[in-house]
Amino acid sequence: xxxxxxxxxxxxxxxxxxxxxxxxxxxxxxxxxxxxxxxxxxxxxxxxxxxxxxxxxxxxxxxxxxxxxxxxxxxxxxxxxxxxxxxxxxxxxxxxxxxxxxxxxxxxxxxxxxxxxxxxxxxxxxxxxxxxxxxxxxxxxxxxxxxxxxxxxxxxxxxxxxxxxxxxxxxxxxxxxxxxxxxxxxxxxxxxxxxxxxxxxxxxxxxxxxxxxxxxxxxxxxxxxxxxxxxxxxxxxxxxxxxxxxxxxxxxxxxxxxxxxxxxxxxxxxxxxxxxx
Amino acid sequence: xxxxxxxxxxxxxxxxxxxxxxxxxxxxxxxxxxxxxxxxxxxxxxxxxxxxxxxxxxxxxxxxxxxxxxxxxxxxxxxxxxxxxxxxxxxxxxxxxxxxxxxxxxxxxxxxxxxxxxxxxxxxxxxxxxxxxxxxxxxxxxxxxxxxxxxxxxxxxxxxxxxxxxxxxxxxxxxxxxxxxxxxxxxxxxxxxxxxxxxxxxxxxxxxxxxxxxxxxxxxxxxxxxxxxxxxxxxxxxxxxxxxxxxxxxxxxxxxxxxxxxxxxxxxxxxxxxxxx
Numbered sequence: 001x002x003x004x005x006x007x008x009x010x011x012x013x014x015x016x017x018x019x020x021x022x023x024x025x026x027x028x029x030x031x032x033x034x035x036x037x038x039x040x041x042x043x044x045x046x047x048x049x050x051x052x053x054x055x056x057x058x059x060x061x062x063x064x065x066x067x068x069x070x071x072x073x074x075x076x077x078x079x080x081x082x083x084x085x086x087x088x089x090x091x092x093x094x095x096x097x098x099x100x101x102x103x104x105x106x107x108x109x110x111x112x113x114x115x116x117x118x119x120x121x122x123x124x125x126x127x128x129x130x131x132x133x134x135x136x137x138x139x140x141x142x143x144x145x146x147x148x149x150x151x152x153x154x155x156x157x158x159x160x161x162x163x164x165x166x167x168x169x170x171x172x173x174x175x176x177x178x179x180x181x182x183x184x185x186x187x188x189x190x191x192x193x194x195x196x197x198x199x200x201x202x203x204x205x206x207x208x209x210x211x212x213x214x215x216x217x218x219x220x221x222x223x224x225x226x227x228x229x230x231x232x233x234x235x236x237x238x239x240x241x242x243x244x245x246x247x248x249x250x251x252x253x254x255x256x257x258x259x260x261x262x263x264x265x266x267x268x269x270x271x272x273x274x275x276x277x
Numbered sequence: 278x279x280x281x282x283x284x285x286x287x288x289x290x291x292x293x294x295x296x297x298x299x300x301x302x303x304x305x306x307x308x309x310x311x312x313x314x315x316x317x318x319x320x321x322x323x324x325x326x327x328x329x330x331x332x333x334x335x336x337x338x339x340x341x342x343x344x345x346x347x348x349x350x351x352x353x354x355x356x357x358x359x360x361x362x363x364x365x366x367x368x369x370x371x372x373x374x375x376x377x378x379x380x381x382x383x384x385x386x387x388x389x390x391x392x393x394x395x396x397x398x399x400x401x402x403x404x405x406x407x408x409x410x411x412x413x414x415x416x417x418x419x420x421x422x423x424x425x426x427x428x429x430x431x432x433x434x435x436x437x438x439x440x441x442x443x444x445x446x447x448x449x450x451x452x453x454x455x456x457x458x459x460x461x462x463x464x465x466x467x468x469x470x471x472x473x474x475x476x477x478x479x480x481x482x483x484x485x486x487x488x489x490x491x492x493x494x495x496x497x498x499x500x501x502x503x504x505x506x507x508x509x510x511x512x513x514x515x516x517x518x519x520x521x522x523x524x525x526x527x528x529x530x531x532x533x534x535x536x537x538x539x540x541x542x543x544x545x546x547x548x549x550x551x552x553x554x
Contacts, residue, residue, distance in 0.1 A: 009532055009534050009536040009537070010497075010499070010530040010531045010532065010536065010537070010540075011536035011537075011539070011540055012539070012540045013540075016536050063340070063341050063535065064340050064341060066343030066346070066539060068536070068539070068540075069343070069539070069540075220287075222287070253287040254287045255286055255287065257286050258340065259286040259287065259288035259293050259345070260286070260287070260288075262288070262289070262343060262345070262346070263287075263288055263289045263290075263345075263346075
């Protein structure tokens with residue numbers, strides 16, 4: 001394995017690390033970040049996954065959310081993947097909502113994307129195997145959270161492996177990708193025009209299966225992507241019709257930024273820890 | 278006054294704002310950030326100044342420190358200036374430790390710097406007047422903190438107006454600029470070769486005057502600038518000889534980054550609030 005530690009910072013008693021490695025799944029060099037709490041008592045510790053939004057790398061959450069304070073308080077490791085395959089030879093697009101920085105956490109089937117854009121398998125298989133070697137005293141318990149495109153990713157990945165993840169949460173997620181511009185653009189590009197293929201990557205479809213982990217969603221009312229891209233109506237209707245409990249909360253005056261995430265992250269960690277221990 | 282609000286984010290109940298304005302002192306367009314706590318009870322609130330380090334803008338502390346949680350908890354406003362004059366017509370230097378992003382919080386006397394590089398007067402006069410109009414229910418009480426070059430700035434500005442600032446604190450500050458490469462380079466460029474002129478911008482000299490506000494300094498032991506740029510020996514010796522109490526603490530394993538600042542910022546806010554109320 002080509003895993004290489006490229007950064008290490010002490011943070012709130014634990015360690016914020018950054019690694020690069022060659023991904024066999026994505027066929028390119030990748031970077032990710034991980035936080036390891038101090039774990040002075042050498043207890044078994046769980047792992048929370050964080051998936052970031054469009055244009056982000058592993059740095060946004062690491063540097064802007066202040067999550068390390070909470071991860072150390074709760075003694076939980078946090079894994080932060082990048083948002084797409086990277087590198088000169090990887091297909092890209094002029095827009096910021098497609099191609100690099102916009103992998104949508106799915107496995108692409110259309111050329112030229114099918115060669116590298118397999119963020120789903122990268123996270124659930126390859127990066128998961130790496131995480132389990134990096135977290136000392138790993139309890140095997142996992143949960144997943146994310147923001148915007150990464151909120152979509154957390155919901156889709158969490159629901160596709162509903163027995164593996166103990167809780168799912170999202171800030172301002174894309175809840176019905178097949179009905180909004182960001183999702184339609186990404187799905188038609190990565191998966192093709194046949195909308196039947198879109199359903200297995202659509203949180204509003206997956207939730208119909210029922211039996212999902214507990215879900216918490218937080219949305220700011222002043223988020224300027226809210227009406228066009230992040231509408232919750234269809235998702236919540238499907239959840240209700242299938243007896244899936246979703247804690248959906250709106251926060252007055254908050255926008256789409258990390259200032260919003262940082263404010264309510266403590267609620268999300270608290271929610272996850274209720275189900276991780 | 279040309280003050281223009283260019284960003285506003287709700288954060289931990291309060292507001293994180295960014296403004297631009299034309300500075301008469303610096304003779305250029307400037308940007309700064311300010312946090313206003315919710316102040317629901319409409320009490321009088323104090324103001325903490327944050328001065329950033331080399332290469333920073335007002336964004337680093339705003340986005341990476343998580344300070345808003347503490348400012349809201351303590352109901353204190355926080356003012357975050359940029360680190361130098363800005364703009365096409367402002368003198369600059371190839372290196373990252375001189376020119377733009379490296380104003381050193383002093384008033385330059387040497388050409389071509391003397392035209393714009395007056396960060397000291399900009400902060401203590403012009404930006405202070407603006408701050409007092411922006412903070413509702415401002416109590417008039419102020420304190421100052423900073424990091425690295427901004428730690429030097431906080432100490433120098435705080436000590437030059439020892440009755441105005443109720444407390445001073447710094448993370449990994451340049452304590453003896455006249456004895457270290459960063460300071461010698463900046464002082465000889467901005468102030469000229471006559472070292473007599475350096476003394477009024479040197480924390481290790483100013484502290485000899487005694488009667489300074491309470492001072493807290495936190496330094497990481499794994500900071501790779503520590504030995505060469507941030508040595509504390511001379512400053513602490515001068516403090517002790519003049520009966521000035523300085524709380525100087527080293528933190529094992531921490532580096533020069535915002536991961537370090539975020540970890541110990543709660544201690545600094547707590548220290549400031551003891552003296553602000």
